[in-house]
Amino acid sequence: MSCDIYIVGVGGQGVLTIAEIISSVAFKKGIPCNFYPTKGMAQRGGFVKAQLRLGRKTVGPNIPQQEADLVVSMELSESLKAIRYVKPGADFLLYGSKWEPTAVMLGKASYPALAQVGKEVKAAGGKLHYLSPELLPEFQGKQVRDNLFVLGAIFGSTGVAMGFTAEEVLEDITHRWPKAAEQNLFALRAGMNAAAKEAVDDILV
Amino acid sequence: MTAKMVSGNEAIALGALRAGVKVVSGYPGTPSTEVITSLWNKDLPGTSVEWSTNEKVAFEVAAASAMVGSRAMCTMKMSGVNVAYDSIIGIAYSGCTGGLVIYVADDPGVNAGMCEQDSRDFAVMADMPMLEPGTLQEAYDLTQYAFELSEAIQSPVFIRSTTNVAQSHGMADVAERVLPVNEKPMLERNIAKYTKAGAVIAMNQHRELLERLEKAKELIAAKQLNRLKLSKQPGGLGIVSVGVVNGYVEEALSIADELRIPLPEISSLQLINTIPFAVDEMKQLLKHCSTVLVAEELEPLLENRLYMEAYKLGVKVEFVGKNDATFSRIGEYDAKLVLKGICKALHLTCPEEVLPPVIQPEQHCAARPITTCAGCPHRGTYMAINKALRNLKFKSNEIIVTGDIGCTILGINPPFNTLWTEVSMGASIPMAQGFIYGGVQKPVLATIGDSTFFHAGIPGLINAIQHNVNLTVVVMDNGWTAMTGMQVNPGTIPDYQQASCRQLDLEKVIAGLGVDHLITVDPYDLKATTAAIEKSIALPGVKVVLARRECAIQAARRKVAYEPIEVNIEKCTRCKSCIVITGCPAISLGEHAITIDRAQCNGCGLCMAVCPTAAIVKEGK
Numbered sequence: 147m148s149c150d151i152y153i154v155g156v157g158g159q160g161v162l163t164i165a166e167i168i169s170s171v172a173f174k175k176g177i178p179c180n181f182y183p184t185k186g187m188a189q190r191g192g193f194v195k196a197q198l199r200l201g202r203k204t205v206g207p208n209i210p211q212q213e214a215d216l217v218v219s220m221e222l223s224e225s226l227k228a229i230r231y232v233k234p235g236a237d238f239l240l241y242g243s244k245w246e247p248t249a250v251m252l253g254k255a256s257y258p259a260l261a262q263v264g265k266e267v268k269a270a271g272g273k274l275h276y277l278s279p280e281l282l283p284e285f286q287g288k289q290v291r292d293n294l295f296v297l298g299a300i301f302g303s304t305g306v307a308m309g310f311t312a313e314e315v316l317e318d319i320t321h322r323w324p325k326a327a328e329q330n331l332f333a334l335r336a337g338m339n340a341a342a343k344e345a346v347d348d349i350l351v
Numbered sequence: 352m353t354a355k356m357v358s359g360n361e362a363i364a365l366g367a368l369r370a371g372v373k374v375v376s377g378y379p380g381t382p383s384t385e386v387i388t389s390l391w392n393k394d395l396p397g398t399s400v401e402w403s404t405n406e407k408v409a410f411e412v413a414a415a416s417a418m419v420g421s422r423a424m425c426t427m428k429m430s431g432v433n434v435a436y437d438s439i440i441g442i443a444y445s446g447c448t449g450g451l452v453i454y455v456a457d458d459p460g461v462n463a464g465m466c467e468q469d470s471r472d473f474a475v476m477a478d479m480p481m482l483e484p485g486t487l488q489e490a491y492d493l494t495q496y497a498f499e500l501s502e503a504i505q506s507p508v509f510i511r512s513t514t515n516v517a518q519s520h521g522m523a524d525v526a527e528r529v530l531p532v533n534e535k536p537m538l539e540r541n542i543a544k545y546t547k548a549g550a551v552i553a554m555n556q557h558r559e560l561l562e563r564l565e566k567a568k569e570l571i572a573a574k575q576l577n578r579l580k581l582s583k584q585p586g587g588l589g590i591v592s593v594g595v596v597n598g599y600v601e602e603a604l605s606i607a608d609e610l611r612i613p614l615p616e617i618s619s620l621q622l623i624n625t626i627p628f629a630v631d632e633m634k635q636l637l638k639h640c641s642t643v644l645v646a647e648e649l650e651p652l653l654e655n656r657l658y659m660e661a662y663k664l665g666v667k668v669e670f671v672g673k674n675d676a677t678f679s680r681i682g683e684y685d686a687k688l689v690l691k692g693i694c695k696a697l698h699l700t701c702p703e704e705v706l707p708p709v710i711q712p713e714q715h716c717a718a719r720p721i722t723t724c725a726g727c728p729h730r731g732t733y734m735a736i737n738k739a740l741r742n743l744k745f746k747s748n749e750i751i752v753t754g755d756i757g758c759t760i761l762g763i764n765p766p767f768n769t770l771w772t773e774v775s776m777g778a779s780i781p782m783a784q785g786f787i788y789g790g791v792q793k794p795v796l797a798t799i800g801d802s803t804f805f806h807a808g809i810p811g812l813i814n815a816i817q818h819n820v821n822l823t824v825v826v827m828d829n830g831w832t833a834m835t836g837m838q839v840n841p842g843t844i845p846d847y848q849q850a851s852c853r854q855l856d857l858e859k860v861i862a863g864l865g866v867d868h869l870i871t872v873d874p875y876d877l878k879a880t881t882a883a884i885e886k887s888i889a890l891p892g893v894k895v896v897l898a899r900r901e902c903a904i905q906a907a908r909r910k911v912a913y914e915p916i917e918v919n920i921e922k923c924t925r926c927k928s929c930i931v932i933t934g935c936p937a938i939s940l941g942e943h944a945i946t947i948d949r950a951q952c953n954g955c956g957l958c959m960a961v962c963p964t965a966a967i968v969k970e971g972k
Contacts, residue, residue, distance in 0.1 A: 156719070169520060173356045180487075181520040184462050191936050192721045204486075206598040207515035210606075210687035211707050223717040230708055247719045248765065248930060251940050257717045266712040 148201035149308050150209045154228045155220030156245045157185065157194050160293025164218070165196035167297060168308065171318045172200055177309045182207035191245065193224060200308055216306040217272065220296055221245050225263050234271030237304035240264070241296045243279040275303040281340040283332075290333035294319065298337020312338060352524040359517040360385035362487045363426075363454055363510065365525050366494025368395070370450065373421035373531035375400045376409035378806065379835035380428030381463035382514040383456035387426055388836065392849075397531045401849070402838050405776070405806040406431035407438055410453065414442045414507070417451035418545070419536035422498050426454040428463075429470045430775065434807070436473060442507055443477040444556040445544050446563065448537060450498030451507040456517045459648040460683035463514070467681065469649035474509050474626040478560050480567040481509035481626045483594035484516060487523040493623060496576075503570055504563040513648065515683065516595050568627035576623045579632045581639050582616040588696050589618035589640035591633070591653055592689075596646045597621040602686035603693060610702050612694070628656050637661050637668055644696040645672035646689050650680060671696040720764040725937035726903030726953030729759055729800075731874030732827050733767040734932060734957060735898075736796065738877070739884035745793065751786050755779040755799040755808070758834045758902075759827050762798060766934035770798065777807025784811075784820045794888045798825045801857055802832040802840040809864070816865055816893050823887045824866075824895045827874070828857050829902040837905055844901075846909075858897055867892030874898040877960040903953045913954035915970040920944045922966035929958040929967065 151168065155161040162183050172179035182197045199205045209231055217232045218239045219225035225240055232238050242260055249255035260276075267274045277299045282292055301312035316334060320327045357365065364386045367375060377387045379402065390400045403409035406427040413423035427435065432455050439453060455470045474481035482497050484490040494510055501508040539545075547553045571577065581589075592600045600619065607614050620636050622629055625647070636643065637660055645654040651673040661668045671677050677692050678684075687705050694701040723730045740750050747768065754760050754770035755778065762769040772782055783797035799808045804826055815822050832838040839847050841855040848854060862869055868890050870883040880898060887894035901911070923944035930938050930945065935958060937951035944966070947958075959967045 166520075170356065173354075173522060179521055182515055182518060183520075184514075184518070191719070193719060202602075204598055204601045206595060206602055206684075206686055207519045208599075208683060208685040210602075210685040212704065213606075213687070223719075226712040226714075226716040229712040230710065246939075247717050248722070248934050249720075250717055252927060252930060255717060258715045262715065263712075266710070266715075270708065270710055270712070 147307060147309055148199070149215045149306060150213055151198040151200070151216045151218065151306070152209055152214040152228055152231045153196040153198070153218040153220070154224045155194055156224060157192050159194070159220045159243070160291060161194045161196055161220055163293050164297045165198055167315060167318055167322070168198055171310050171314050172308070174318070175310050175314070177201055178203050180205055180207055193227065195228070216300070216304055218296065218300060220292070222260060222263055223258050226258060226266060229266050229270045229272065232267070232270055232272040236272060237275060237306055238267045238272035239275045239277060239296070239300060239304055240267065241277045241279065241292065241299070243292065275299070277303070277340065283336045285329040285332045290329060290336065294330050294333040295337040295340070298334040299340060302338035302340070352526050354522050355525045356520060357487060357491070357523050357525065358385055358520045359484070359487055359490045359512055360456075361389040362490035362523050362525070363494050363512070364389045366491040367424045367452070367498075368398070368528040369491075369526055370495045370498040371422055371529040371531045372424050372498070373398055374413055374416040374423040375426070376403045376412045377426030378403055378406045378409055378431055379832050379838045380431050381835055382458055382517040383426050383428045383431075383454065384835045384838070385517070386454060388838070395528070397533060402832070402840065404841060406435040410435040411438050414438065414447065414451060417447040417449040417507070419538065420449040420534065421531065422450040424452040424454060428465070429455055429457045429468050430465050431455070432470050432473055434776065439473070439507070440477045441547070443479050444547070444553070444560050446505045446559065447501065447507055448505065448539070450501040452494070452497045452501060452510060453507060454510045454512075456512050456514065457649070458514045460514065467649065469652070470509075470511055471625050471652050472650060475652070478564045479507060479509055479626065480504070480564065480571070480624065481511050482624045483511050484623070485594040485597045486516070487519060487521050489623065490516060491523050491525055500567060500570060504566045506560070506563040506567075513595055513683070564627050568630070571624065571627070572629065572631055577629045577632050578619070578621040579635060580619045581635065582618045584616065585639050586641045587615055587618065588642045588644060588693070589620065589636045590644045590646060590693070591620045591622070591636065591657065592646040593622040593625055593653060596648060596684055596689070599684050599686045599689045600646060603690035606686055606690055606705070607693065610704055612699065612702060614693070614697070622653070625652050628653075630660060633657055633660050634664060637664055637666050640668060642669045642671065642696050644692050645670065646678065646684065646692065648684050721761065722764055722934045722936065723758065723761045724903055725935050725948070725951040726907075726955045727758070728829055728874040728898065728900035728903065728955070729761065729827050730933060730935065731877055731880055731900070731955070731957050732798075732825060732898045733762045733769050734961070735874065735877055735880035735884055736769055736798075736825065737767060738881045739888065742881065742885055743888060749793050750796065751783070751791060752796040752798060753779040753782045753786075755803045757800040757803050757832070758829070759798055759800040759803070766931055776803050777811055780808060780811030780815055780822075780824055783822050783824070784815050784818070787820055787822065794823060796823045796825060798827060801826065801828040801830065801842045804857070805841050809860070812861070812866070812893070812895075813864055820893060821891055822893050823884070824893070825884065826857065826861065826895055826897050828897060828899045831902045831905050833902045833904070837902070861895050861897060866895045868894040869897060870895075871897040871899060874900050875955050875957065877957060903955065907953055915949065916947055916952055916954050916956065916959065916967060917970045918944050918947060919966045919968060922964045924964055924966070926963060928961050928963055932961045933958050
């Protein structure tokens with residue numbers, strides 16, 4: 147079994163946290179895993195990506211184009227940078243949050259529409275799963291972390307076989323942040339349940 | 352041995368500890384930084400770990416420790432080798448006693464900015480062995496071997512990784528640290544070895560250097576670190592690869608298998624190093640194969656050598672690589688690229704799945720120029736420079752402001768668009784002088800951060816002072832080497848210096864050099880900073896404006912109190928001045944007023960200073 151996962155987003159969203167949790171669970175299960183983060187100047191709101199290569203003994207860090215078994219994007223516009231990596235027929239989980247650059251905010255630059263991104267994913271042969279940021283729930287009056295919500299959605303919506311279950315991820319998260327366990331588990335479960343509720347074809351209209 | 356989750360850089364650090372390293376020095380630089388950060392503040396009795404002022408200093412500290420018999424390592428990014436090289440080549444000619452290892456991380460594909468240089472060429476010029484781990488386990492193992500090899504040949508040894516190895520995380524089998532051997536330092540006053548006094552000494556050293564590299568080649572061959580596999584039938588294809596590309600070759604073969612591409616048995620030579628050239632193994636492969644594919648990122652060093660060896664052997668081999676334009680000298684590789692090369696070498700039609708898709712969705716991606724963090728003191732400085740130039744009635748396209756390396760370079764991006772140049776550590780000040788010498792009549796400004804100033808900025812400022820140049824230098828002192836993830840530098844506050852280390856006061860350093868005028872300002876005070884820059888431009892001689900305020904990220908981490916900012920919705924007219932002028936990522940345009948993200952805002956107040964309707968205020972005031 148091998149599974150290549152390509153995750154993109156913007157610095158501050160938790161792209162690397164998702165990848166770190168997956169690689170940590172893989173490590174505990176004895177599944178070979180190479181996690182290659184590219185953060186550049188991510189702290190400052192730049193492009194971030196993580197490449198995870200699970201289940202192969204000898205592997206280069208870079209996932210070749212059209213070889214990812216799963217693509218996860220946490221930011222609408224940045225999704226476009228990941229499309230060329232999705233294997234035709236593989237899952238593409240799109241969390242549609244928007245981090246608009248200043249020029250877009252000022253109306254001086256354009257920002258891609260959801261329908262446009264959706265079309266591109268489909269044109270590349272990706273199986274699109276759309277997760278709306280509006281589904282992000284609150285826990286005790288505060289919005290939960292969207293990275294765990296998206297991580298939950300990976301298990302809830304996509305058929306990707308990583309070699310472990312959502313329960314094992316829950317366990318890792320509980321140990322990782324014992325104090326915030328309750329709200330984190332809530333966020334992860336919410337993601338699992340929220341996924342796949344959206345009718346994908348609606349966003350392409 | 353226990354399996355541990357490590358990054359490539361951490362594996363290097365652990366390998367050095369396992370080898371009993373006594374001194375680790377370096378200067379931060381992506382993608383090499385985490386070797387030292389993974390050792391920082393760890394309890395490592397017997398081992399000194401330091402962030403040095405620059406890479407040359409770091410190397411010299413390590414080199415002299417090795418001269419007296421210790422095992423020592425210094426770390427840097429590829430640009431750092433350019434800085435340290437004067438001493439590296441000098442020590443290569445001299446040789447060493449204890450194991451001396453230089454770790455350099457190259458960046459094919461340019462993930463972190465700067466030149467996409469291939470540091471293997473430095474190993475060629477200094478006739479130094481350079482080991483190139485391609486996996487995390489190799490990073491750990493080869494680091495230990497680098498010390499052994501260095502001691503065996505009595506010469507420094509490079510370890511070179513690339514970003515994708517240095518930054519990858521995965522499993523490696525690692526063992527406990529070995530304490531440094533704490534013998535009496537071996538004092539050896541040896542002019543013939545440790546000086547370059549005269550032609551005889553220098554040429555003897557050159558001869559011995561070449562002998563040491565030859566010995567390294569034999570030792571590496573004897574240890575069979577390079578993996579040569581010849582097919583049963585002679586003729587056919589052989590693939591030569593090195594470092595991380597070894598993994599891509601294996602992966603390419605497995606993709607070929609999945610795609611049912613009929614491949615004949617292939618010979619291979621998987622190398623753990625380029626320099627010294629594995630000439631014996633190369634010859635065996637060249638005699639055996641009719642076609643040789645060479646897969647190496649960046650420059651065709653192996654490939655060119657293989658051409659030469661084939662010529663010397665008189666064998667007729669078809670080469671596939673960079674010289675026939677199958678591969679590029681630019682960017683990083685992946686398995687499909689290698690597979691494309693394999694198909695070409697075998698004259699097979701490459702299946703469509705291997706070729707990159709023609710779609711280019713990323714062209715519609717919103718541009719995301721990075722800017723300074725919310726609360727960054729540099730924001731105030733760039734706003735002040737722009738305002739001062741406007742107040743003095745200059746147009747932005749007629750005043751050259753040179754930039755330097757680090758967070759301060761964000762002044763090239765919107766909304767500031769202030770800086771014109773970015774060259775290398777410390778280049779901003781001499782370049783400003785050069786523009787003036789080149790005939791630029793209008794004022795020229797140089798900008799530089801604190802760590803960069805300590806690193807290589809001081810000689811440039813001394814030069815400007817000596818030559819009485821009319822120049823304004825803005826030194827932006829945030830107290831940290833921030834861009835690489837917050838490392839200490841000589842100006843960092845004592846609380847964060849290592850025990851027994853102390854802080855240097857940048858203001859005293861600059862004043863001590865004898866600049867004509869020095870004005871120290873707080874860049875959160877836009878008015879005062881603007882006035883200081885305006886005044887400096889008008890004054891004659893070398894003027895320095897020292898803009899001092901701690902990095903907002905670090906101030907927040909150590910919980911420096913601040914007054915939160917709020918928006919008076921009644922007064923905000925959505926004029927966007929705050930967004931256009933500050934570009935602060937904490938501010939966004941709401942439906943009725945601007946909004947400020949409290950999670951990001953640290954109360955710097957720069958948006959208040961530019962709000963024309965006084966709609967932005969300190970909370971509760």
